Amino acid sequence: MRLVSDSPAVAHIExxxxxxxxxxxxxxLGLASDGVSPYSIRSSTYSVWPVALMNYNIPPWLATKKGFILLALIVPGPKQTKNVDVFLQPLVEELSQLWAGVDDVFDNRTHRIGRDRRFVLKGILMWTMHNYPGFGAISGFQTKGYCACPTCAYMLPYGWSYELRKVVYLQYSTFLPLDHPFRGVGADKNLDEPPIPRTMEWWRARWDAIQTGNIQLDESRLRRWSILHELPYWKSLQIHHLLDPMHIEANVVKSLIKHLFGDKDNVRARRGCEEFNMHPESWMQVSDDGTETMPPAPWVLRKEERKTLCQRISKIRFPTGFGSYLRKAFTTDKASWPSDLKSHDFxxxxxxxxxxxxxxxxTQELREAIYDLSRLMRWVCSKEINVLEVPRMDIFAAETLCKLEKTLPPSFFDSQIHLLVHLVREISICGPVHTRWMYWLERYMKVLKDDVRQRAKPEGSMAEGHLHREAMFFCSTILAQLDPGSPLLFREVEDGEEASFRLIGAGSKRSLSAMELDQIHVFILYNSELMEDWILRCEEDKRMASDEPFCYPSFVEQCFYVECSHDVDWSFVIPYIPRERQFVGSDSLAAT
Known part of the structure; x- marks a missing residue:
């Protein structure tokens, strides 16, 4: 699977x-929302919630651009509303009308392939995608406290920690097959059945029981029944609300780094280990004089190791726009983790x-667990999914969490860590994550923040800026089709028509430099018909002289280097795919 159209969810709709x-x-369509502070002040608690729609009919490298994002509504601040259905009601009504059909829609591009220019346009909302607080706000499920996972519901293995004062999610061997060695042997073997994913029909039965008074609202793990169920097709969809891999990955890595650097290592964390009978070597020790001491924790790096880690990261030369801020964040003069990292940095x-x-x-066990976690997330974030690997990776996700459970304290395992188990399942239903995570919405929120001119009315500034930007985008596209001299040349040339373009403004004369002349010369040679045989011969040989000033993009691959720890003369080579080519398949990538 490479695109959303290859997923079983779309096949179910068809x-x-x-x-x-x-x-x-x-x-x-897909609906996404997230909270954003309209001001550039970190201490500000004011937040608004833009709700945007993504169009899956166009290619993913266009659907995530700001010109093609549909801003449906903006939930005003200053705080997150408790009932977002009030603001979603106009959108749900319009989506219902779109499903019924909009008559007399004009299409100017498909008449060449035998389709009518005027047709009845319909649309369907396939799913919603949010971070976990937004997941609970839109879906109406409880995402905090006990049974905070709507997929597992009451079959979720959890426990309340009196020392940590929060709910801890452990026993990830429950998600493995019954004959798996990680379940244990003898009397210590975990015989619990794997949790069955709860469907929307199961939750509908719970809501009906609430209406009849058989179940209390607090016991049902439901806050309300979402207004999205008023859509006529919503109950027939295969999946409704999706998790966001971007926020999950960022929260997991942030918690992991805090534990590695010792920011989460305190008396409560050690007593939490003793409470759940985990890591006996890290329990609090009482000396002869009655004072308690904390022995070295196996999951905390020593001060010299933390400095070494920061030094290695600070020496990496990342490609431009890839991870350059990490070199500045991890400085060698301090052995603490940087607190101002972004989601892409994690x-x-x-x-x-x-x-x-x-x-x-x-320790070796800690490194192996982190290696497996990295391997799992690299597979989750890959642009191409092999369907045959999904069952194996589903088991691998549970195995990775079991390894983390053996090396990290209970304070690490909150609801965000538990959500890693369900990422593989969602990929098997909805396809790759590159059109379902929130990076595109985070980038668009930066655009909305730049539209704020009046601090007293940030929502109005965002809406007005979006309308101006959308009007300019459509006007420039239409004018480009009518006038070939307009700035954006999107005009399609009819068969047999000669394209005539004119320059804009007054011209000026200047002499070309030697480098520009060489570039023009090489460009003409590479685009000349006389050079086709030579180019094909070079592509077949895949070999070029060492003194050639150029090479084909298919011959090279971008990468960066990390110094080897035990040999300064060697470095690890890390391949890197540019962001603008992340949606291109492997075959197309090799052909460029």
Whole structure:
């Protein structure tokens, strides 16, 4: 699977409503929302919640651009509302009308392939995608406290820690097959059945029981029944609300780094280990005079190891725009973790930096667990998914959490860590994550924040800026089709028509430099028909002279280097895919 259209969820929609799937112009939409502070002040508690729609009919490298994002509404601040259904009601009504069909829609591009220009446009909301607090706000499920996972519900293994004063989620061997060696042997073997994923029909039965008075609202783990169920097709979808891998990965790595650097190592964490009978070597020790001391924890790096880790990261030369801030964040003069990292920085840390920079640091069990966690997230974030690997990776996710459970304290295992178990399941239903995570919405929120001109009315400034930007985008596109001299040349040339373009403004003369002349010369040679045989011969040989000033993009691959810990003359080579090419498949990538 490479795209959302390859996923079983889309296949289920096409099988359930074949008349909807018959016309590819019908819209497939996804809804996303997240909170953002409209001001550039970290101490500000003011937050607004933009709700945006993604169009899956267009390619993913266009659907995530700001010109194609549909800003549906903005939930005003200053705090997150408790009942977001009030603001979603107009959107739900419009989505219901879109599902019924909008008559007399004009299409200017498909008449060449035999389709009518005027047709009835329909659309479907396939799913919603949020961070975990937004997941609970939109879906109506409880995402805090006991049974905070709507997928596992009451079958979720959890426990309340009186020392940590929070709910801890352990026993991840429950998600493994019954004959798996990680379940233990003899009397210590875990015989619990793996949790069955709860469907929307099961939750509907719980809500009906609340209405009849058989179950109390507090016991049902439901806050309300979402207004999205008023959509006529919502109950027939295969999946409804999706987890966000970006926020989950960022929260997991942030908690992991805090434990590695000792920020979470305190008396409560040690007593939590004793409470759950984990890591006896790290329990509090009482000396002869009655004072309690904390022995060295196996999951905390020593001060020299923390400095070594920061030194290795600070020496990495990342490609431009990839992870350059990490060099500044991890300085060698302090052995503490930086608190101002972004979501993409945590993504780079886990998948590219930590597996190599932790070489020789910490215990062997801790490094192996982090290696497996990095391998799991690299597979989750890959742009191409092999369907045959999904069952194996589902077991591998539970095995990775079991290894983390053997090396990290109970304070590490909150609800965000538990959600790693369900990422593979969602991939098997919805396809790759690169069109379902929140990076595109985070980038668009930066655009909305720049639109704020009046601090007293930030929501109005965002809405007005979006309308201006959308109007300019559509006007420039239409004018480009009418006037070939407009700035954006999106005009399609008819068959047999000669394209005539004119320059904008007054011209000026200047002499070209020697470098520009060489570039023009090389460009003409590479685009000349006389050079086609020579180019094909070079592509077949895949060999070029060492003194050639150029090479094909398919011959090279971007990478960066990490110094080896035991030999300064060697370095680890980490391959890197540029962000603008992350949606391109492997075959297309090799052909560029």
């Amino acid at each position: 099988e359930t409503w074949p008349e909807f799937a018959r016309d590819p112009r019908h819209l497939r 993504h780079i840390l886990l998948q590219h930096v930590l597996p190599t920079c932790l070489h020789g640091l910490g």
